[in-house]
Amino acid sequence: MPTPDFRPTALADRPVPADRPLPTHGPVEVRVPRQRRAPEPAYPERPSATAPRPVEVSEAPQGLAGRRALVRLLTGHGLATLAQTTTSLAAGAYALERTGSASLASLTVALGVLPYVVLSGLAGLVADLLPRSTVLAWSCGLRALLVAASAGVMVLDGPVGWLAVLAVLAAVAATPAYPSVAASVTQCVPDEGLERWNAVATGVENLAWLVGPGLFGLLMVVGCPPSVVALVAAVVCTVAVLPVLGVRLSRPARGSETSPGWAAEALAGLRLVASRPRLRAAMGLAMVDNFLYGYVVVTLVLLAGGAGGVLPGALTVGALVAVVVTGRLARAVRTTRLATAGLLAFVLALLGTGLATRAAGVDLRLALPLVGLAGAATLVAEIAAVTVLQRDSDPAVLARVFGVYDQLNVGAIAVGSALAGPLAQVLGAGPALVGVAVGAGVVAALVARGLRRAPAV
Known part of the structure; x- marks a missing residue:
């Protein structure tokens, strides 16, 4: 079918060179309808579980x-x-x-x-x-x-x-x-x-x-x-x-829409801790800290003798001091270094307390400040370890990571408490405390080395 020619008659009779385009009636303006902007959401989009430093809404x-x-x-x-x-x-x-x-x-x-x-x-x-x-x-x-x-x-x-x-x-x-x-x-x-x-x-x-x-x-x-x-x-x-009734927090962001099953979901926190060296090191540090805490709580009762609750009271006072000063320390010291320093100070304080114990009993003039330092140091180490776990864990499995934390650390406290009595009965409370502090110090040094070398997420 021939293409119709809509040019005026006068122009249609003229020959048109092959290399010239047909004349037009001027430029054609194409109008694109304006699209209305979508309203911005009331809350920003939730980050994915792979984001490095997400903040949940x-x-x-x-x-x-x-x-x-x-x-x-x-x-x-x-x-x-x-x-x-x-x-x-x-x-x-x-x-x-x-x-x-x-x-x-x-x-x-x-x-x-x-x-x-x-x-x-x-x-x-x-x-x-x-x-x-x-x-x-x-x-x-x-x-x-x-x-x-x-x-x-x-x-x-x-x-x-x-x-x-x-x-x-x-x-x-x-x-x-x-x-x-x-x-x-x-x-x-x-x-x-x-x-x-x-x-x-x-x-x-x-x-x-x-x-x-x-x-x-x-x-x-x-x-x-x-x-x-x-x-x-x-x-x-x-x-x-x-x-608690007046607080409304949003549902945590999920890592993916598809669920791998209850068993896999329940083990997600454990898998995350096992797969990341920094999380493993922070969890190990907290376990050593809580093992020592469980051990020392029972040992202080054995060491107190006629002092009643003076030594356990000094441990509590030290922990209260740590609650006040840890935030200020964290502004001046890196969190991983603070965790390492807290655990090593805890070990040294317990070592000094054990050495201050004689056959006649514990020397309170030396033991009281050392036990107070131990109470502060154990809480500083735990707070710093918790902060590392929060910052390096995926938000979608954060509570599961702390479920693993609770399991391992309550178990560590139970093991430490169970060992304190038999070791004190065999070796004496003071010498047993020295031996446990030395052994825990070696493990703490290895864990702290791993925490320091592990790359941040």
């Missing part, structure tokens, strides 16, 4: 609101842990009163620790799949119900076996709490404030475990039976739920 934004949210989470977690610890000791005292068996009383208390060693990894998975504030609220609420149930069993003079079951269930409910709190720190505060707020979080965690026995002892001294102690703990645990 939460409904409690970083800043003043984030700090307030974190304070509320720490308050609830601290009060719930204090109440749970107090109830566990009250259950042991009740078992001793009912049965007269020290072994059964000890078993009742020990059952309240066992789930931390077994289930913390799986609990970290729960804290990675759900909003961490929601996980902590459920943990505090369930613990409040179980503590109240334990108090009811004691008030009604119920069987000891029920208390053992309730102690296990309360510990199971508590296992997601610390992984949730540790992972929430990165949501609520900026990177430069991690050391300072980790000091606060670690201080709350440790003080809750220390104040619980103190509250139990105080109530027993004034004549309260175990049932009344448990009732007081139930009230404290109920109050712990209130500050």
